[in-house]
Every structure is written in structure tokens, then in C-alpha cells.
Amino acid sequence: MQFATGIQTHTLPRGELLETIARTVGHASGHELDKDLDKTRRRVATRFASLTKNQGGSEDKSAKLGPLLSAIDAGEDAIVASVIADGSSGLDFSSSTSPDLARHLVALARRPDFPLGASTRDRHPEFAPTLLEALADAADPDQATRLLAGFFGRLATPSVYARAMADDRQVLRKLVGLFGASAFLGEALVYHPELMESVLFAKGPPTPERARREVEEEIAAATNPERLAAEDVDEEDAFVGALRKAKARIMMEVGLAELAGELPTRGATLVLSALADATLEHATRRALAEKGLSGGLSVVAMGKLGGCEIGYGSDLDIFFVYETKEDGNEERYVRAAQRVLRLVSTPHGDGPGYELDTRLRPSGSHGLLVVSLEAFARYHGLSEGGSPLDDERRSAKPDGEDWERQALVKARPCAGDRELGKRVLTIANKVAYGRGAPDPTRVHHLRMRMQKELAREGPTRFDVKLGHGGIVDVEFATQWLQMKYGGDPRVRTTDTETALGALEACGYLDAGVAVVLREGYAMLRKLEQALRVVHGTSASFIEEGAPGLAALARRMGFRDSSNGTAGRALVERHRAVTADVRAAYLGVLGVPKG
Incomplete structure (x- = not known):
């Protein structure tokens, strides 16, 4: 809001400026942003209230979870699935469509010292509700639950790790978040539990x-x-x-x-x-x-x-x-x-x-x-x-x-x-x-060949890197400008984001175009990273209706709303960003559309 208005404000504007801000943060309209903001505020308010024990929030939460925990203790998958489906627990597992979710939850209570086991719940009464909330909020709740159960199943002393999660909610959130977002890293942790030290003893983010x-x-x-x-x-x-x-x-x-x-x-x-x-x-x-x-x-x-x-x-x-x-x-x-x-x-x-x-x-x-x-x-x-x-x-x-x-x-x-x-x-x-920029028509011809022969997009299939308006559009536009103005050593850098900043600061790139390219690049790179962290491969495709799209969208911060699913919102956001990036790319090279 402050970037858009140029003033120090915390008040959401109305009219066209609201529509602009909404599109900037990934919403289709100002109305959609209003609804999502209201939903977020209510969720924050609920969680804030739950921190105050003397208001009974914790007791109410535990009471709601009683039937679900009883079903888990009984080891009956069908009963657990039924309790999840009727919504009486207050947990929203709707993003998980797997029938195996109940089985994985039961597995987390198979031993008394497992996270949902009887002795762990006795020692740490508030741990089970927090863990179940984290699992429900994971990008892929079923995957998070499955991998967490697999991880504890390979530990000689699971109580040590259950206690670490119960004592430090940040550890719990990081571990569940990892399992829910990345099968690649999650499975590595399951088969190499010693890597858990990275969670427990990391001294700040890696550098x-x-x-x-x-x-x-x-x-x-x-x-x-x-x-x-x-x-x-x-x-x-x-x-x-x-x-x-x-x-x-x-x-x-x-x-x-x-x-x-x-x-x-x-x-x-x-x-x-x-x-x-x-x-x-x-x-x-x-x-x-x-x-x-x-x-x-x-x-x-x-x-x-x-x-x-x-x-x-x-x-x-x-x-x-x-x-x-x-x-x-x-x-x-x-x-x-x-x-x-x-x-x-x-x-x-x-x-x-x-x-x-x-x-x-x-x-x-x-x-x-x-x-x-x-x-x-x-x-x-x-x-x-x-x-x-x-x-x-x-x-x-x-x-x-x-x-x-x-x-x-x-x-x-x-x-x-x-x-x-x-x-x-x-x-x-x-x-x-030293030889100036190449002919922009030849650069564009190569770019279109890459898109046609390597991206192979369709009406519902998109290549984040090589496709229309993808990462390579930003890189080609940036590199062409660097070659054109390379006589100025300030624009000589291998880093795309730094190059965009230098080109703008030196007056070689219009500020508005620089914003489109920079923000588009940031969003597309984040999406590419989210795709690759799932399986640890160089995958760069998203596809409407694909099984993993919902989890990917949640990983990117999208959630289901009255306007549609999280997956749909991600696809629409991708379409909007790539359309803007392609227009900026064509403008930089000065070549016609098509």
C-alpha cells in the first residue's frame, strides 16, 4: 500500500488503486482481496485468542479434538476418516483428497512415545492440537502426515524428537512444513534421520x-x-x-x-x-x-x-x-x-x-x-x-x-x-x-524456437521457465540490454536481479518496465523453486487439473476461497504475470508480437 500510494499509511485505498494493489499481490480483483483480507484477519484473531489460556481457548480446542483423538487411539481408520469428514474437530483437512490420511494419523499414535501417542499427550497436553493444526495447514496434509509417520517409525528413541517438537513450535512448524511441501527433502529426512540435527541445532538461516x-x-x-x-x-x-x-x-x-x-x-x-x-x-x-x-x-x-x-x-x-x-x-x-x-x-x-x-x-x-x-x-x-x-x-x-x-x-x-x-x-x-547487442529479431527468433521446441505448452499446460512470458523472457531481455549498454561497466553482472537494478538506475531501462520484469522474475523463480523442491528435479511445468497443483498453490500462499480453488488462483496469477512479462520483453527488444 505504501509503495503504491507513496505515503506512510495502513489504510487500504478504494477504487482503481485498490484494483492495482490486488493484482500486485496475486488477486484477480479488489473484491477478492477484501474477502481474503477479512478471512485472514479472522484467522489471526482466532489464533491470537487461543494464546490466552484464561479465556478457555485451549480447553475448547482440546474438547473439540476429543472424538478425533479417541478415534486415533482406537486405531480405527474408518472412524478417524468419519470424524475428519464431519468437521466436528474444527480442523480443515479439505485440501487433502487421499483416503490414506486417516491411516497415517493412526500411525502417529502407534507407540505411546510417538507424537500422538498416549504418553506424549500426557506429558505435553497442548502438543497434539498444535501438531494437528500444523498438519491441516500444510501444503499437502496427507504427504506431511505420511512422511512424519515414516520419520518417527525409523527412530530408535522417538520421544526425544517428539519432546523437541513439543518444546519448540518453530521446530514443529518447520518440520511439518518441509514434509508437506517437499517429497524430495522429506524422504531424504525419513531415510537419513540424522539430518534432523539441521532442524534442532541450526544457528540461524544458512549462508x-x-x-x-x-x-x-x-x-x-x-x-x-x-x-x-x-x-x-x-x-x-x-x-x-x-x-x-x-x-x-x-x-x-x-x-x-x-x-x-x-x-x-x-x-x-x-x-x-x-x-x-x-x-x-x-x-x-x-x-x-x-x-x-x-x-x-x-x-x-x-x-x-x-x-x-x-x-x-x-x-x-x-x-x-x-x-x-x-x-x-x-x-x-x-x-x-x-x-x-x-x-x-x-x-x-x-x-x-x-x-x-x-x-x-x-x-x-x-x-x-x-x-x-x-x-x-x-x-x-x-x-x-x-x-x-x-x-x-x-x-x-x-x-x-x-x-x-x-x-x-x-x-x-x-x-x-x-x-x-x-x-x-x-x-x-x-x-x-565489446561488440554491442545482436540483432533483436535474431534473438527473438531463437527465443521463439526455444518456446516452440522445448516448452511444448498447451491450453492448460505451462512451462514456467521456457514458456510464453517465462523466466527466459526476463533473462533474454536483461542480457540483450546488458550487451547493448555493456560499455558501461555498471551493468556488467551475472545476476539477473542485480542487472535489472543497474539498468534501471543507469537510465537504460524504463522504471515501469523494470518493475514488471523484476516482479515477474521474482514470482516465476519462486514458483520454479517451489516446483523443484517437491521432487528435487529440474521440473518447470504446471498443469491445470494435475494432482499436485493444489499442494503447489498452497506452498505459494494461495488458499481456496469463494472465488475458486487455490490451484485455479495460482494458474490465473501465472497467466497474468506471464502476459505482462511477454509484453515487457517485446517492448525491450522492439519486436512485434507474434
Whole structure:
């Protein structure tokens, strides 16, 4: 409200300004916002009143839950389902359509020291109502209940964790929120309960610095010679296991913090990118040492990793550049790079590795995995120092394709030889920014090919990343402007959000268009993260009527209302945002619609 009005106010305006604010926060109309605001206020008021014990709120709540808890104690799934259905408990499990919900609730009381067990309820009388409320409010109540029951079923001393949840409601909310929003992270916690320490003992939200430090500490502990001798473990296996353990633990910490609202989407991608950087750095050091090499190899991040924007399940886009003073070392550098790929991606019992994508290397997917600095520069018509080559020394196909130049906007040395990385970046910047922006019609033609051939959208199926008005629209518009005005070093950055801010601040991008692109990018990236955290894959599709749409919408903050379902509201919001983003993208490039 204050941003829209420009004054310090807490009063909701009326008229057209209300309609604008409503659309900004994801509602179709001002009327819908009013209704949702009233519903939210009533819910907050109810919960606030429940904190005051002397008003009888707690007793009333326990009394309402009596029949449900009695049915759970009896172990009768059908009776539990009946009590849930008649609504007498005061809990709204309507977002769950699974007939197994009752069975999972019964499972949570199978032992007296389980969360809904008799002894736990005796020791912590208010825990059961709070837990049931949290489960009902989860993005996917059935999934949350199933995974929570599975987690406690694998614990030797469940009372310890039940007490931790009862004593700290934030722990309870974070754990239930994780189970309800992410099958990927939830199942990892079920099969590796030791990761629960991330919930109990985390010292604030994770940071990039902490992620890098934890990777280093995990490796140092795992490869300690005394430990290796005592446990009779292969040193390489211990090294790879340490990388996987660190990845699993840090990703769990990030997921918990993001799902609990303690870490914004941008903060999560920064930590996950720092984790990937640290993994590549340690793998590169080891690979070079194994091949008897000291430096001379730089790992260059591209795409999302280049912008420190990777999410859950993202591939790592990288290529390798080497420089050697000795003849015959080329093969050793190639083998070292291949070794890095294996160390980072090989499956291990302590968790999966990263999927690596080297298609953005110089000369495309058919080019060499590792190139020399001289070859990298020559391919783009430059010397190793970055000066233009004369015609006789240029490659047969100099300067690279437009898309290769655009890709280099995201180039960032992320591991290996730092000094070599700086020289690679100098060349990449001259290629990306020194020749101006490519023809916008060719850029748009490539964008439309991506949408048609890769997104494959339909009337009810949408690709958040590659589809109409998707994330790539924002990235293409931003990168094209960066290349156009790249003579100004202030706009040179691999981070899309930072680039938009710089372009606006420097006067190269209209403020209104910048708002559309920035807010659209933020919403679409949050949606992409929400999609990927569910299964830990690079999925980027939403589809009307799909089974998981309701849970996804709840994860994004939408709820069922008199105007329709949460899933419907999410789809409508996506349509509105992508329409605005596409219009802004076309305006930036100056190309006609279609």
C-alpha cells in the first residue's frame, strides 16, 4: 500500500488503486482481496485468542479434538476418516483428497512415545492440537502426515524428537512444513534421520560462507588419516562421501529455512550456488593433484550457476579452460577435467551427486570439453590478452554465434586457478559486451524456437521457465540490454536481479518496465523453486487439473476461497504475470508480437 500510494499509511485505498494493489499481490480483483483480507484477519484473531489460556481457548480446542483423538487411539481408520469428514474437530483437512490420511494419523499414535501417542499427550497436553493444526495447514496434509509417520517409525528413541517438537513450535512448524511441501527433502529426512540435527541445532538461516565452511569441514573430518585407518575406509570413497553428505545436509538446511520463510528465494539460490562452487573447488584440487598438476585449470560457470541462481535439482553448466607452459600437458588437463566431472556426479551411498551440463562450452556441445586459453580467445577472434586478431590468425569461424556471446554474459570462474579465471573473464567480457547487442529479431527468433521446441505448452499446460512470458523472457531481455549498454561497466553482472537494478538506475531501462520484469522474475523463480523442491528435479511445468497443483498453490500462499480453488488462483496469477512479462520483453527488444 505504501509503495503504491507513496505515503506512510495502513489504510487500504478504494477504487482503481485498490484494483492495482490486488493484482500486485496475486488477486484477480479488489473484491477478492477484501474477502481474503477479512478471512485472514479472522484467522489471526482466532489464533491470537487461543494464546490466552484464561479465556478457555485451549480447553475448547482440546474438547473439540476429543472424538478425533479417541478415534486415533482406537486405531480405527474408518472412524478417524468419519470424524475428519464431519468437521466436528474444527480442523480443515479439505485440501487433502487421499483416503490414506486417516491411516497415517493412526500411525502417529502407534507407540505411546510417538507424537500422538498416549504418553506424549500426557506429558505435553497442548502438543497434539498444535501438531494437528500444523498438519491441516500444510501444503499437502496427507504427504506431511505420511512422511512424519515414516520419520518417527525409523527412530530408535522417538520421544526425544517428539519432546523437541513439543518444546519448540518453530521446530514443529518447520518440520511439518518441509514434509508437506517437499517429497524430495522429506524422504531424504525419513531415510537419513540424522539430518534432523539441521532442524534442532541450526544457528540461524544458512549462508554462502557457512555452506563453503561446512563442505571443507566435512572433507577434513572424513579424510583424516587416523579416521581412515580406524574405519578401514578407502580415501577416495571417503572424499566423495563427504561431498555428498555436505550437499545433503546443506540442501536440507536451505529447504527448511526457505519453506519456513526464514530465507527468501534469492537467499536460497545464493547458498545452493556457494555449495556447488565449493564442491567443484575441492574436486578440482583433488583432480589436479592426482594428475601431478599445480594450477593451470579454471572451471567456468555458465547459466544459472554463473549467476549464482541455481535451485534444487539444477544442472551445473560449466566448461574448463587450461593454460600450460609445457608441451604434452594438454591430455593431462583433459583427464583432470574428466576426473572433476566424475567426482562431482558419481552416485554414492551417502547421496546423489550433481548432474553436469557442458553444452555451453566454446563451439557448443560438439566442442572440446577442455580448451586452452589461446584456443578460447582465438575462437572469438581475440588474442590471449584480449586484443583483436588480424585476419590471418582468426579461426575459420571467428567471433562465435550471437547465442554464444549472449551466454558469456553469465560466465563466472567458480573453481580452480583464480588468476587464470580472471584472464578468461576478461576475454568473456570483451566478447559479450565489446561488440554491442545482436540483432533483436535474431534473438527473438531463437527465443521463439526455444518456446516452440522445448516448452511444448498447451491450453492448460505451462512451462514456467521456457514458456510464453517465462523466466527466459526476463533473462533474454536483461542480457540483450546488458550487451547493448555493456560499455558501461555498471551493468556488467551475472545476476539477473542485480542487472535489472543497474539498468534501471543507469537510465537504460524504463522504471515501469523494470518493475514488471523484476516482479515477474521474482514470482516465476519462486514458483520454479517451489516446483523443484517437491521432487528435487529440474521440473518447470504446471498443469491445470494435475494432482499436485493444489499442494503447489498452497506452498505459494494461495488458499481456496469463494472465488475458486487455490490451484485455479495460482494458474490465473501465472497467466497474468506471464502476459505482462511477454509484453515487457517485446517492448525491450522492439519486436512485434507474434
